[in-house]
Amino acid sequence: MCFTQNFWSLLISGLANGFVYALIALGYTLVYGVLQLINFAHSEVFMSGGFAGLFLMDHLVGKGHVPSGLTSVGLVLAGTIVAALAGGLVAYILERVAYRPLRRRHAPQLAYLISAIGMSFFLFSLAGKEFGRDSASVPQTFTNGTVFHVFGAGVQTYYLLVAGAAIIMLVGLDRLIGATRLGQGIRAVAQDADTASLMGVNIDRIIALTFIVGGLLGGAAGFLFGIGNGVVYTMGFTPGIKAFTAAVLGGIGNVRGAVLGGLLLGVCENVPIGCVDTSWRDVIAFGILVLVLLVRPTGILGERLGRSA
């Protein structure tokens, strides 16, 4: 049976992808929580993180020899942080340019979607112009080997890195939303923006910070993804839609749902690859998107930011 063939190794690589989707999905879910809008340009936040990490690694890692030990850890850490900062910055610019002027005018919802799409196209095509249109690979920062086996399938260093980094960030976000003043503000705006504003919450500030938090996660995800898959100006598009699928799958606006949805989608799109060609993976993912929206548009855990966080 094709399903049992390579099942475990496909499951493991699917989970690693799933962690990346989860990190991006959180950006969609956070913004959706406070604005009830799909941020179509979030995929470009991811892309900018990928490029920032790439440039830093190009700068730091010498040609011809692969760093090891603490140097590797330090490099990956630096890359992730710089990528996250780049993502946060782009997300902030995005909010200031494509969202805030429209909010001032009480523009209809359609206008936000369109300006976000515009922002997305502008950013990725500009990146293509400035940084070239060919895929570039991130210099090796560590030796990727099999660390241990699960049911005969090797678990590679890269997968562990992605999972570990993602889990740290996810726990951090959970604490941020659950236990800080900012988290309280985000939850308040998500529940009822008007009331929150009457209670003295600075809505503009909370929205901008929400974009930034989502951007930090998305940017970091861009670097983690770039290590394994290379960096190219269109890299945001497909993971972007998939992460959105993940957010909807878990229940958009729901932080834990986004993580659950990301992992589930990563596995669901990858395991059938044992049966069909790899090139069908995207079709499977988008098929899942269409199906979820038709069958259970509120997702597995239901919509609502803050309730489960």
Place this chain on the structure above:
Amino acid sequence: MTETQVPRVDAAAGVTDPVLDVDHVTLRFGGVTSINDLTLAQQRGEILAVIGPNGAGKTSLFNCITGVYRPQAGSITLHPEGGKPRSLLRAKPSKVNRLGIARTFQNIRLFNALSAYENVKIGVESRDRAGPVSAMLGLPNYRREERASDARTRELLDFVGLRDKANELAASLSYGSLRRLEIARALGTSPQLLLLDEPAAGTNPSEKNELTALIRKVSVEMGVSVLLIEHDMRLVMSLATRIVVLNFGSAIAAGTPAEVQADEAVIAAYLGSA
């Protein structure tokens, strides 16, 4: 006052030729019961007023009848003139309207960027049959229907006294005119039963008098049954054939205006005696 202490009355008693039957309807939102085992019926041709304190479930009742909410229990039946009774429970709002129930909204919902004329015409032509292809080709059946609905639209604008405002944007009309325009749009769909949700709210005394006259005209000249929610007691008492009083989602009194005015449960509910 807890729910069990609310006196219940049968608001369907004495109705011989009902146009609408609401039978043991219960509507809950989460843990809150908005309508509690409500039974009422409306006699064909009468003006039935539903009154009660805020939160008594009046607008919820309208939303159940028109298919916006789906009650957890009970049945709602429309008896079209000379037709078979139709259950309204699973019908979408547009379907309910097609079956013969039109409504207005408490907070006026007109199409603001369209003219008064177009607002009424949208109601009138919702009954037409010619599809988009006939319209694109300009086929004779489409032209015929268009002429007929134009004529009907003008007639209705005359009827509510807005003929001279036909080409003005809905958003630019005065409050009383908006209320009348919304009634005209509803009448455009040729209903047997018209649901009016606080038609006099926010109007000044002279507009209120005009609206009272208009509602009476709708009932008398058009023969449309009217189900009315209203807080203005003068208007209710002068218009209603019969009144049903709701409190906590149940009918606590029913009868002619005079009977209801004398009812102790009603006085208690309004004065808030515990």
Place this chain on the structure above:
Amino acid sequence: MSADALGAVGGRARLPGGLTRAYAIATGTDAKRLYSSLVLGLVLALMTGPAGSVTAPTSGIHHALLAPRVFGFLAFGLVVWLLLTFSGRVGPRLRGVRQRVAAPARAVTAHRTVRWSWYAVLLAALILVPRLLTGAYQQLLVDQIGIYVLLALGLNIVIGFAGLLDLGYIAFFAVGAYTTAYFTGSLPAKPPFEVTPFLCFPLGVLFAMLAGVILGAPTLRLRGDYLAIVTLGFGEIIYDVANNLKQTGGPQGVAKTVPHFVFGDYHWKLANLPYWYLLLGILVAVVIGVSRLENSRTGRAWTAIREDEVAAEASGIPALRYKVMAFAFGASTSGFAGVLFASKNGFFDPGVFTEQISILILVLVIFGGMGSIWGTIVGAAVLQFLPGYFRISGSSVFQPQDIYIYVGFLLIIMMIFRPQGLIPSRRRAREIGMAEAGIGSADALAAPGSAP
């Protein structure tokens, strides 16, 4: 904003008076607008500047911003700022003048005979002028302008009339094109019967419409922004399927040339003019049909749903059915254009049906004015003409591969400054104005069935 400034000033109470005043000016509305305008100039400089590469990521930026050319763009930003700042003072007076000029003009054009003679002149020009053009421009007229105007008119029904956001519009174009290739026997997969390309029009339209209904009927029940993402996903699926299946020829495209139209004994081959006249005929028919549709029961029902779905339903309009109808109209127009495209070009591969093209068509509609037929036509024609012109004339001002930078830029600028488009539909402009004043909505994107 002024409160910000006041607070800031208060916090610096110990500064000398001149400095506080300078600070207040530097953080005032006019100043902020000046910064934005200058940033706009820099962004334009970056967009139009030289390209960089991944090994020298800053070289493009360096040559675009640290070169004398940047002063030109900063000057442009300054002009924008002056316009924005003083249009508030000059604007009303200008508007008065415009109204005085426009009123008699409108009175003249409103006259039936005058209007029809204008149409006749326009039509004559569209028939005669292409004969004088060179082959390259004729091809531009058919392949880039004509077909895209048709596509934009179809999308305008979906987004402009019904207020729905369809981001996978090109997928239906692909359905039309592949239907044509299939039924003319040009795909590796052979059909049960072969037909002439003309007969593919009804088939292509039928299949595209079916795809639209199958996709739209379930999705349109949901929140409107979900439709956007589902259509986006659907567009990707169609692209991936066309790219991966052996039966469609995969990335190599169709197996043998799709036959061109044949009319009697006349083979159209690759000549441009016959296709142009066919397109022109179709466009005239579509414009007449769509403008009738706009002013019909269906058009008004779409407006009603866009403005207030609950009220529309309560007035007997089955909103879902009308939305599906709009979606199907859009899809079938796109499918129709796909048939024309397949037969005209003879050869195509999945690369023509990418997501980017869907967004490009969206820009064509928004630039001219959502919901406005003439706006859509003019907007699409202008935006499609410009890149073609730069390409044919060999100008280096504009690199064709940069087109999506401009597309994205235009979308943002339009949404910020002129969401109703260049030649807006009167209804749409009113709606946007009212929505901004807090009355009603201007799209069908809110959750359907939200309680009154």
